Amino acid sequence: MSERQREVDAFRRQQGERENHLIDEYVAGRVTRRDFIRRGTMIGMSIPVVGWLAAACGGSDEPSGTGAATTAPEGQAGGTFKFGLTTPSSGLDPITVADAGGLCLNGQTGEYLSYSLGDPELQPRIAESWEANDDATVWTFKIRQGVTFNDEASTPMTAADVAATFNRLADPKNKSNALSVFQGVLSGGGVSAPDDTTVVFELDAPNGSWPFLVSSDNYNAIILPENYEGDWEKTWIGTGPWKLDSYTPKVGASLVRNENYWGEKALPDRVEITFYDDAAAAVLLLQGKQVDALDATNIANGRAIINDKDNFTIIRINGSTHRQLSMRCDQEPFKDNRVRQAVALTLDRQGIIDGLFEGYSDLGNDSPFAPVFAATNKDVPQREKDIEQAKQLMADAGVPNGFSVQMNAIKTGEVPQYAQIVQNSAKEIGVDIKLLIQDPTTYYGDAVFGKSPWLDSVMSLVDYGHRGVPNVLLGAPLLSDGVWNAAHFKNSEYDGLVNDFYAEPDIGRQQEIAGNIQTLLLEETPIIFAYFYNILTPTLKNVSGVVPTAINHLFVDRATKA
Numbered sequence: 001m002s003e004r005q006r007e008v009d010a011f012r013r014q015q016g017e018r019e020n021h022l023i024d025e026y027v028a029g030r031v032t033r034r035d036f037i038r039r040g041t042m043i044g045m046s047i048p049v050v051g052w053l054a055a056a057c058g059g060s061d062e063p064s065g066t067g068a069a070t071t072a073p074e075g076q077a078g079g080t081f082k083f084g085l086t087t088p089s090s091g092l093d094p095i096t097v098a099d100a101g102g103l104c105l106n107g108q109t110g111e112y113l114s115y116s117l118g119d120p121e122l123q124p125r126i127a128e129s130w131e132a133n134d135d136a137t138v139w140t141f142k143i144r145q146g147v148t149f150n151d152e153a154s155t156p157m158t159a160a161d162v163a164a165t166f167n168r169l170a171d172p173k174n175k176s177n178a179l180s181v182f183q184g185v186l187s188g189g190g191v192s193a194p195d196d197t198t199v200v201f202e203l204d205a206p207n208g209s210w211p212f213l214v215s216s217d218n219y220n221a222i223i224l225p226e227n228y229e230g231d232w233e234k235t236w237i238g239t240g241p242w243k244l245d246s247y248t249p250k251v252g253a254s255l256v257r258n259e260n261y262w263g264e265k266a267l268p269d270r271v272e273i274t275f276y277d278d279a280a281a282a283v284l285l286l287q288g289k290q291v292d293a294l295d296a297t298n299i300a301n302g303r304a305i306i307n308d309k310d311n312f313t314i315i316r317i318n319g320s321t322h323r324q325l326s327m328r329c330d331q332e333p334f335k336d337n338r339v340r341q342a343v344a345l346t347l348d349r350q351g352i353i354d355g356l357f358e359g360y361s362d363l364g365n366d367s368p369f370a371p372v373f374a375a376t377n378k379d380v381p382q383r384e385k386d387i388e389q390a391k392q393l394m395a396d397a398g399v400p401n402g403f404s405v406q407m408n409a410i411k412t413g414e415v416p417q418y419a420q421i422v423q424n425s426a427k428e429i430g431v432d433i434k435l436l437i438q439d440p441t442t443y444y445g446d447a448v449f450g451k452s453p454w455l456d457s458v459m460s461l462v463d464y465g466h467r468g469v470p471n472v473l474l475g476a477p478l479l480s481d482g483v484w485n486a487a488h489f490k491n492s493e494y495d496g497l498v499n500d501f502y503a504e505p506d507i508g509r510q511q512e513i514a515g516n517i518q519t520l521l522l523e524e525t526p527i528i529f530a531y532f533y534n535i536l537t538p539t540l541k542n543v544s545g546v547v548p549t550a551i552n553h554l555f556v557d558r559a560t561k562a
Helices: 003-013 017-027 033-042 047-056 100-109 159-170 279-287 299-306 337-344 349-357 387-396 415-429 440-444 471-475 492-503 507-524
Strands: 080-086 127-132 138-143 191-195 198-202 242-248 252-257 270-276 312-317 322-327 361-363 403-410 431-438 459-464 531-533 535-540
Touching: 080 100, 080 279, 100 242, 100 252, 100 270, 138 159, 159 191, 159 198, 270 279, 279 299, 299 312, 299 349, 299 535, 322 337, 322 415, 322 531, 337 387, 337 415, 337 507, 349 361, 349 415, 349 531, 387 415, 403 415, 403 440, 415 431, 415 459, 431 440, 471 492, 492 507
Parallel strands: 080 270, 403 431, 403 459
Antiparallel strands: 127 138, 138 198, 191 198, 242 252, 252 270, 312 535, 322 459, 361 531
16 A cells, blocks of 8 residues: 555545545546535535545546636736726625626625635635535634725724624525525524634525535625625725725726735736726727726627637636526416427527537536536436427417517627527427517616516526526526526426435535436426526736636736736
8 A cells, every 4th residue: 555545544534424425436436526626625625635635546637628817928017907897787785786797896895705716626715614514504614814804994804794794695684686595595693603713604404515605606795894884885895905996887997906905915006997888899998908808708799809819818717607598487378388398499509509609608408507517417318409399399288370479688798699599490480579678777677576577577588697506596596486586487396306406415416416407497498598608708918817707707916917
């Protein structure tokens, strides 16, 4: 026996059943190195330890492609870094913010317990480590010391601030957007700070993926002071590397380096952010070198820069970002699942990916389980276009000649073009879809049932951001009591399977449950998930150090220009 093997054996004797089971799965080749690292850090193993085990125990590697670093040459620190950002569509309060521009802006001065950057493991930030009890109902986080807020007094951040942040987000009276994550899992008052270095989450139900649900993937979970009063747009109080200099709604923002930041100081002296409403105009900003980077672009509007590799660098992240086409299961003409299946069968998914994304996308199979998720069961057959089967389903459902229906769609990215593809595809089975494309403010409305075209329309098409684990995507739009259930889908079998999935920490068992969920959703088809597109972040060629996330953060504190 080698010395390394003796070290591994000694380590394993000190671990519990969950840790040893994960190591066994990795050694047997049933878990890739990437997923081993991800699961290991989620159950509380430190990054150095799990990295050492990955090397010591062998196992298979998984191809990369989800990293978030540019390949441009390193440049000089200092100066002003400029980037274009889609205009925030609502207020910026971290508790209620719900749009890509707002979350990106807030992430400049605010920070999270950990960061989800497309790597296998979460990167500790305000939290240094975490671990669960045996049934994953209690999670204990160790909180970094020496962190201060960016107010004039440099007020120390404490474990009490962290606990208050999450109790606030989990309390329904605050109308937090994070309730989409916490509903049924964490209640207000379920978080405590027993000492200055510890925060304990006592969950309502077991959850094996909890660290991801309180990471930067949950963009509302910026750590705020215990006495926060909702005055974010006046203070922008946070613990991050930047401080607010000025903010003009609908125009832009200026930030300066936080000289009292607990970590490495930002490399640029300041950041200038220009808001844009039109993606084509944003491309012109970058081409004219008025900005050094954009928060994101897409093929529909950004071909000129995506294909110009001499002047621009494109940071590509595979993610679970997608569009959801919901059909109301409680209203005609979609009460019959055969009608919903028929509409789904009209789509040429590979053609959509080739036409709208030039391949920068993964196929969707009408469930939230994107290929990027470790838990996705890849044995479930992919749904393909089949007009004859679709026509037969329509006939069996009693609508052989089709029907007319309105679809409300949000005006963002390639959604209007995708909506037209859906419209044209449905004509092949006699379905006449009238399109109503709406700006985000109108489309979302109050984002509650009865006051939102998104949630109330018979057929609606909306954008969804990335999550590092599928929990939110399984819950908010699909559970019977889901807060974003635009399909008004209610299925007790589905609800039970999702709760089983949430509670299960073992990746092999998760994949089994996922297969059952995927199969059920193919049968019911309340929502069409046609694709999961890549996040494409463009920068000028001389820029390096820009770090985007798949959910639309853009971190530029390490950015330089050659």
